[in-house]
Amino acid sequence: MESYLKVKVHAGEKKNRLEQKGPDSYEIWVKAPAEQGRANEAVRTLLAQHLGVAENKLSLIKGATSPAKIFLKR
Template structure:
């Protein structure tokens, strides 16, 4: 899988608090990868299809890039097969 390209990402470094839950709403199979803040909610669009965890991995990479942390420090805690996901930052 190619690395998702992300331009003009919002600065989410304030979310990089150890142990904090980060809720995101995901749109798989979109036209382009992107991240958007709407009324405090994080919405992530990925081009990856929602099969075999490809979309989840793409979301993890995009979220980590916006937060300025390594993707390996983000763990998907809830929403494996849902559009509503909860990641936890564990450095």
């Protein structure tokens, strides 16, 4: 079943942290800098671990260069 996940990202933080704000919204802090997609990959990894799915089941569909992102979970 496909679902959309809204994520607010804080890149370049001191430690990785994930906070669920609602059934389909998250706030995520990652150590990775917001350069060359590093923060996006770190967010995808953290989100996949939290949801218990493989990373390839999550696709970034909006917000590649923005702190507000939308992921599609397949």
